[in-house]
Amino acid sequence: MRPFSSQQFVDSLVAASHFIPQTLLLIAVPFVVSIAIGFVVAVIRVWRIPVLAPVLQVLTTIIRGIPVYLLLVIANLLYDLYFDTIAEHFGWAARKSGAGLLNLSIVILSIAFIPAAAEFLRGAMLAVPASQxxxxxxxxxxxxxxxxxxVIPQMIPEAIPSISNMLISLIKASALTSAIGVMDILNESIRSASYNYNLLxxxxxxxxxxxxLAVGIELLMKAAELRAGRFKKALAA
Structure with missing residues (x-):
């Protein structure tokens, strides 16, 4: 039985830590994009805008039903097969690259989390009393x-717990990007240990x-929740 290698653990930890900024990028950009678009979707659905509201409801249901891993793999296959052809057709100078996989992952994670953002923001909007x-x-x-x-100032305190859950879910989902070759914490950690097969x-x-990262986000969200609670009490007063 092979003994646990504490040196390899430290080496993998150090190597993977260099990719924390890239992992944070995979979390932050999809979060901002999904919140922004999800808010628009939530408003359209709460206001029941004709045509748009039912169409968006169907689209969000479809996206929610597909695992993030499958979305990433399908998008990667389409990117690999057709990106250069499309670029040549439109006269773009861009071609397939490793950096393109990072951008592709950001786009897919953003799309994947729009339905979740739209749902909890819609719930936060509906929590505002009609009297307001x-x-x-x-x-x-x-x-x-x-x-x-x-509405928005009263929505924010209601939405903070869901925002915290969404950020933690994005941390977990960002690890899936290693499956399509994006260098992040998980991929670099495995790469640094693969020479000696010290995968554990x-x-x-x-x-x-x-x-x-998850603990850091939870602490930030708890601080935000406390501030939001005081703000909510001030509004009630």
Missing amino acids: YEAGYASGLTRLQILRRI EAYLAAALLYWG
Whole structure:
């Protein structure tokens, strides 16, 4: 039985830590994009805008039903097969590259998390009492002004726990990008240990780094939740 190599564990930990910025990029950009687009989707569905609301409901249901891993693999195959052909057709100078896989992963993770963002933001919007809308209309505000001045400030405290869960889910999903060749914490940790086949040490090192990122996010979200709670009390007063 092969003994556990503490040196390989440390080596994998150090090697993988160099890719924390890239992993954070895989988390931060999809988070911002999915929140922004998810908010628009939530508003359309809450306001029940004709045509758009039912179409978006169907699209979000479809995307939610496909695992992130499958979305990444399918997108990678399409990218590998057709990107250069499409680029040549439109006269683009860009061609397939390793950097392209990172951008592709960011796009797919953004798409994959739009439905989740839209759902919890829609729930946060619906949690705002109808009397708040009525007060806004009585004050002469338009629908968009009510959304900006009244609804969004009250949505944020309601949405913070879901935002925390979404960020942690993005941390886990970012590890799936290693399956299509994106260099991140997991891929680099495995690569550094593959010469000696010390994969257990590599996986444990990657797990420790992902756990550390998750703990950091949870602490930030708890601090944000406390501030939001005080803000909510101030609004109620």
